[in-house]
Amino acid sequence: MQMVLDYYNYWICVVLMMIGFYGVMAKTNLIKKALSLSLFQTGILVFYISIGKVDGGTGPVTVEGATGVVYSNPLPHALMLTAIVVGVATLSVAMAIIVNIRERYGTIDEKDIEQMELESNE
Amino acid sequence: MNGEAALALALFTPLAGTVLIAMSGQFPNLREMFTLVTAVLTFIFVASLYPLAVNEQVVRLELFSMIPGVPVAFRLEPLGLVYALVATLLWIPNSLYSIGYMRGNHEKHQTRFYSCFPIAIASAIGIAFAENLFTMFLFYEVLTLSTFPLVTHKGSTDAVRSGRVYLGILLTTSVCFQLFAVLWIYALAKTGGASGTDFEAGGIFRDALASNAVSPAVVGLLFFLYIYGIGKAALMPVHRWLPAAMVAPTPVSAFLHAVAVVKAGVFCVIKVIVYVFGIDTLKLHNLGEWLLYISGATIIIASLIAAFQDNLKKRLAYSTISQLSYVVMAGALFTPLAIFAATAHIVAHAFGKITLFFAAGSVYTAAHKTQVSQLDGIGRRMPWTMAAFTVGALSMVGVPPLVGFVSKFYLLNGVTESWTGASGHFDEAFVLVVIVASTLLNASYFLPIIYRAFFKPLSDEDRKHPHGEAPWPIVFALTFTAGLTLAFFFWQKPVLALAELVRRAAV
């Protein structure tokens, strides 16, 4: 229990990632799948952001003349800006493909699509 | 002419011929002329190496390195020269024969046919003069692939299926066993487990075995891999490709599957025994005794199967399998004189068997007959063909004054040489029994054909379809090879001189 509380930030992201991962694997609705994927990515974003935090650290803005100030690490946050952009791009590409799937198949459910492909036997 | 140039020309003339033949596809006469000219020139270049070989001059040619440190290189060597001479000499009558056969049977895609042939010859020459294991493997594979279009020439379902067996067995054995052994030896050579990767009189493992750098078990395994990696030697149980290849037009069966390809197989076996493992090494560590029994069994079993084949070409094919194992068995005695006999038998069998195939093709062209049971009385209509057939068959049996007798004689000599050794004589007794039994079997499946052809009357059905001899190029070719079978009995010196050099290398 102590371990869970000590590392609560890690637990949060692990739980987020696993929810996302479960969704990706288990859901057949493609939109739900894409959203789960997004959640999975978010778990990693949170992870990065939390490792940038230094205990008792303040915001990474230099204070004039102050000594002995502990700053949090800004680099992971900056990285995550990029990763967020990547995540958004991924989600939008996924959505665009799903829209196309809906146009061509009339459904966005993987099982139905699979069934249709089996019947058309291409 | 200097040796290097002759060697290079012998290799490249057929390739140049391929180009010319492929380009002259529109003009059959020109195309056939190129084939004949290429054949004759190639033989002349190979023959010009003969004096150099007898004087034991070093003739070496390095072409290029496919892989750094692994050159494609050639070296004149007596055993290789024997094989190359036989292959290129018989290519000349075979080219003539092909012309008669292909035109007589109105075969399609003749240009493809004639273009593939010289590539096969070039790779046979490459195998013959390979200086190292890799070069031999390289040309061995090229030979397999270049003959594939010839085997499947007809393009029928049957041909495709046979092609599959052909390629399947030959490539499987060469890739899984031979390539594996080649790579293993190259790896060993790096660490001193072998004294090199070039062919070397006495073998490359002698020093390494003496200094315990490699264990006899490994060498024995390598030997096994090599023997079965050379599927072209048609040792049972990897012989199936040879009967399958009989689906090809007869010139292919006659030349490639009685001479060039199968002889490449047994040639490689002998070469490997003498120049890679060394007969002393094999004998000392008792690594190859199994080969004697396998080849002996192959001789007997293949002969028995041959006796029950009605299809003439199939019967000849099984006879070839059995005769090839003669060479292997001779090699497996691991005595110098037996190696000498093996060399002689490569030549003897080639002349006899090509004559037999020529005759079979001649019958097919003139009378469209493929089965032994249809041959009643055909000797009277096709006297030349069946006379040549008789000469070939008697040579197979080993009747003097034919060349088959010569090799059998030396083989028996080889056995007696080994007999004087101190160990038990079971091996030698076994060989003797095999030779005697197979001679009887040979007689039992060849003589009935001759009897049928000359002494049985024509069937009523046949009387309605009169036919004469096959076209003259065919008759000429088969008479020529039958003549060679006879001539070599009296004029064996040149070949024996080379065989003697091989024998000395083996000691």
Place this chain on the structure above:
Amino acid sequence: MEWVHKHLPALIIMVPLCMGLVTAIIGRRGAGWYMAMGTTAATIAMAIQLLVNVLNTPGQSITYMHGNWPAPFGIAYVIDPLNAAILVIVALIAAIVTMYARKSVASEISVGKLHFFYGLWLFCITGLLGITITGDAFNLYVLLEISSLSTYTLVALGKDRNRRALTAAINYLVLGTIGACFYLAGIAYLYMATGSLNIADIAARMQDIYATWGTDSPQYQKTVIAGFALMAVGLSLKLALFPLHGWLPNAYTYAPSAVSALLASTATKVGAYAFIRVIFTLMGVDFAYHLLRTDVALLISSAAAILFGSFIAFRQTNVKKLLAYSSIGQVGYITMGFALGSVTGLTASVIHLFNHALTKGGMFLALGVVAYRVGNTKLQSLAGLGRKLPFTMGAFTAGGLGLIGVPLTAGFVSKWYLVSACLEAGRYELAGIVLVGSLIALLYTWKVVEVIYFGKRADDAAPMREAPLTMLVPTLLLIGGSLYFGIDSSLSAHIAETAARFVLGGTP
């Protein structure tokens, strides 16, 4: 000119990146192709120049600092013999396939989308080149996503021919993103342990961490192991290492022909490169192989890939899918080489990267011609095409012989090195598997070759001409290359060996 030389490492990425954007905006009505062609031609010149520069530089390594920020702080591009060679492979294949793409793509994708296609095409190439050249672990992730995102879209563009391209693309997207996320999470762990993102810097700091492991207070042991495991899984997904290959067959099969060729010959190769980088440069052989025994897992995966991939390939009736499964098997050869961890093994990997890129690329191009002329790539559609498309089908057959590894093809050279490496390491069973793999390759190649040459073409089939020159020439170039490097491998083997020695020399 001086300026160009100085900034070559940046330009090789920036030029296609910017041109991709420009093409997507103004590359309408056929202009897109000219822009893409010009860009890829420039890229290959730059890649070759970089290779020459690297080989002539003492120490064989060039570091380029973006914006002159010193290494651990700014993003550095590091070029050494290994990635310079990969850059040349990618750029070369990209240029040749672009030449081919014009007619092929025009017949498979509606005219209104061509400028987007070529824009994405350039982005994809940018990403692949970027993964190769970058010396920064996070930058690698970004470039990985640039190439992946454009690839998903390129695959999906196959929808005009077959709607299954869409499902293949979404499947690829899901798995590809998961792989990339694993990689990203892996970097996070390494960042926790070392506080750096620069590959060289991480590698240096990692030595200090390893030094503490034998002692009573090992630092970051679990963190580093978890980080490596995540990165390894992520990259394995990217390079389609068995059993994480699920996305590959459909993506290759339903993508437009040119895209399949580009992906097959570059994408998995770059993934393999990134994997080599992570194992050998980032983590070090001692850690990855001697401590964690990742090599055992890799060898088992590779062996399974070779056998399984090749065998499933044999059962396919769509030739494009057959080639796709064959690629899974061929990836196994590449990973097996570097999993052996020796100079010869790594040489085998690098040389096979190159040889397989040429061979498989050429085969996909030849198949693209079939798609262009016949309309599909089903096995029975190839019946009797040996007469109708003699050069294309000849190229296909030559490529098939390369997959088998027949002597005088590039595939033989790779196999020679790989089996030699196995034997040197005393792994006889692996050598056996490689050889058995070639036999299964014989089975699936011959299955197609027989249909091509002995199959009967339908009597009512429309007359057909040989492929247009713009498609035939690239096909023959790639296959011709694979034959050339099979006959004389001194150049490719020299570069591969230099690269292997450099990479292994860099790790103690």
